[in-house]
Amino acid sequence: MADSHPEGAPLEEQLESESETEEQPQNGTDAAQDPETSTSAKPKKKKKKSKKSKLVAALTGNKSSEPAESSQSAAKLSDDHVKKLLDMNPSLKGELAGVPPAKAAEILKKMDAAQLLSGLSLNGKNQKDMASYKFWATQPVPRLDEQSTAEKPDGPIKEVIRELVPKDAAPLPEGYEWVELDLTSDAEVKEVYNLLSQHYVEDDHAMFRFNYSAVFLDWALKSPDWKKSWHIGVRAKGPSRLLVATIFGIPIKLKIRQNVVDVVEINYMCVHKKLRSRRLAPVLIKEVTRRCNLDGIYQAIYTGGVVLPTPVGSARYYHRSLDWLKLYEVGFSPLPPNSTQARMIARNQLPPNTSTPGWRVMQEKDIDAVLDLLVRYLDRFNLTQVFNRAEIEHWFHNRHKPEDQVVLSFVVEQDGKITDFASFYCLESSVIGKMSEKHAKIRAAYLYYYATEQAFNPKEKGLKERLLQLGQDLLIEAKKAKFDVFNALTLHDNPLFLEELKFGAGDGQLHHYLYNWRTKPINGGINEKNLPDESKRGGIGIVLL
Numbered sequence: 431m432a433d434s435h436p437e438g439a440p441l442e443e444q445l446e447s448e449s450e451t452e453e454q455p456q457n458g459t460d461a462a463q464d465p466e467t468s469t470s471a472k473p474k475k476k477k478k479k480s481k482k483s484k485l486v487a488a489l490t491g492n493k494s495s496e497p498a499e500s501s502q503s504a505a506k507l508s509d510d511h512v513k514k515l516l517d518m519n520p521s522l523k524g525e526l527a528g529v530p531p532a533k534a535a536e537i538l539k540k541m542d543a544a545q546l547l548s549g550l551s552l553n554g555k556n557q558k559d560m561a562s563y564k565f566w567a568t569q570p571v572p573r574l575d576e577q578s579t580a581e582k583p584d585g586p587i588k589e590v591i592r593e594l595v596p597k598d599a600a601p602l603p604e605g606y607e608w609v610e611l612d613l614t615s616d617a618e619v620k621e622v623y624n625l626l627s628q629h630y631v632e633d634d635h636a637m638f639r640f641n642y643s644a645v646f647l648d649w650a651l652k653s654p655d656w657k658k659s660w661h662i663g664v665r666a667k668g669p670s671r672l673l674v675a676t677i678f679g680i681p682i683k684l685k686i687r688q689n690v691v692d693v694v695e696i697n698y699m700c701v702h703k704k705l706r707s708r709r710l711a712p713v714l715i716k717e718v719t720r721r722c723n724l725d726g727i728y729q730a731i732y733t734g735g736v737v738l739p740t741p742v743g744s745a746r747y748y749h750r751s752l753d754w755l756k757l758y759e760v761g762f763s764p765l766p767p768n769s770t771q772a773r774m775i776a777r778n779q780l781p782p783n784t785s786t787p788g789w790r791v792m793q794e795k796d797i798d799a800v801l802d803l804l805v806r807y808l809d810r811f812n813l814t815q816v817f818n819r820a821e822i823e824h825w826f827h828n829r830h831k832p833e834d835q836v837v838l839s840f841v842v843e844q845d846g847k848i849t850d851f852a853s854f855y856c857l858e859s860s861v862i863g864k865m866s867e868k869h870a871k872i873r874a875a876y877l878y879y880y881a882t883e884q885a886f887n888p889k890e891k892g893l894k895e896r897l898l899q900l901g902q903d904l905l906i907e908a909k910k911a912k913f914d915v916f917n918a919l920t921l922h923d924n925p926l927f928l929e930e931l932k933f934g935a936g937d938g939q940l941h942h943y944l945y946n947w948r949t950k951p952i953n954g955g956i957n958e959k960n961l962p963d964e965s966k967r968g969g970i971g972i973v974l975l
Contacts, residue, residue, distance in 0.1 A: 730945035745954035747936030784903040792839035799848035807881030811971025852880040877918035920955030925962035
């Protein structure tokens with residue numbers, strides 16, 4: 431079991447980065463590709479294509495070598511392309527170790543180019559070797575060379591006999607020991623915060639780093655029925671007792687098509703940068719798996735930005751500037767060619783007030799109505815969490831003072847009935863380096879869950895118009911709350927409104943993985959060109975932090 435969360439990375443990113451100090455962007459830290467939000471948008475200059483650019487073009491069929499704009503079959507790969515692809519993507523190279531070249535080429539040709547590109551490093555900065563063949567070959571996950579699951583029934587890949595699960599943890603390297611972290615202790619929460627703040631995900635250019643506050647960690651990791659035994663740490667022995675690694679699991683009920691399964695959501699796996707050569711990540715994964723198995727949980731869900739064996743579905747990040755000038759000043763958003771600061775500020779302006787009649791902040795009295803509406807709404811999707819009342823209260827009803835608010839939830843009440851619900855959560859990033867002199871943090875809002883009665887009209891009449899209105903009101907609320915950027919994925923019904931609300935395309939994907947469960951691929955709201963597609967809705971309906 432493994433992960434995230436963007437978002438010291440989610441399982442897949444961390445495992446491959448153990449032997450390095452650089453980390454990949456995750457869960458929304460990727461730069462947007464449209465000129466408004468992209469950190470990489472610069473005036474185009476004609477130059478000779480590099481070997482890597484030529485490979486990108488071969489993979490995507492895109493002569494301009496812009497990988498995110500095409501996601502066609504890689505069927506035209508030559509032997510030379512295959513070799514270069516594997517050299518550029520150590521994750522795939524490790525997974526295909528020992529596979530004859532002809533067979534490896536056949537596997538790659540069946541993969542979607544968007545998946546290939548999301549796992550390789552075009553600039554060479556973040557090449558990692560996470561997807562070790564020896565490790566993943568021992569895990570109950572679909573292999574990259576596995577035949578289509580279309581004709582196989584949904585269900586567990588491996589039967590786990592609870593009585594045979596080891597009662598003791600695997601040994602750690604000399605000088606380290608397992609601990610259960612106590613998140614009711616302010617001192618231990620601070621230790622987790624310090625580890626994540628120094629060793630979790632940064633962006634490619636080491637300009638921004640996720641800032642998981644104590645309040646955020648309390649919200650994210652202490653959901654109803656949380657288990658202390660699933661909050662796992664590794665400490666150095668001796669006087670310092672330094673916390674050097676973590677991995678966390680929370681229990682959720684997951685609907686996978688027609689099956690409802692108790693699973694663990696894995697997140698915040700982080701290894702101290704100086705210890706990544708000790709290969710702690712596989713041991714962390716095995717340990718959280720062992721503990722969950724002892725509790726009768728045999729399946730997991732996790733996300734990440736690179737290709738592992740094997741995504742059940744993938745979505746793409748989109749970003750909407752709220753304070754364009756601040757984003758420009760910290761280097762997040764460039765000034766597009768032939769534009770001006772004044773023009774960009776004007777382009778991203780929003781109305782001062784919300785426009786939906788009956789719109790208000792969610793209150794405790796709304797919990798039952800929100801539960802009913804959200805459960806019905808999410809039942810339209812193939813992969814989603816099944817909420818109960820306690821979870822609605824925990825995840826959406828904010829009891830914190832304004833400066834500590836993690837989630838902001840709103841409802842629309844008409845004639846005494848809750849007809850709509852919408853929410854977003856807050857995740858700050860610290861600005862590091864010289865850019866921090868003017869602004870210390872970026873406040874990012876992440877679109878969370880929403881629901882509307884309009885979804886149940888015949889042929890979804892009025893759904894798009896309603897979501898556009900609700901989406902704009904969420905942007906206005908985020909702007910009022912001093913957020914700088916609003917991030918969203920292409921899952922849920924988001925393809926209906928992202929582009930019209932001026933969200934810009936991100937340059938990465940978020941892959942969703944199921945551990946010890948086989949099912950057919952599930953749509954993530956994007957088409958073969960890696961763009962939002964209304965016809966690809968109805969697949970992924972879960973938001974992982």
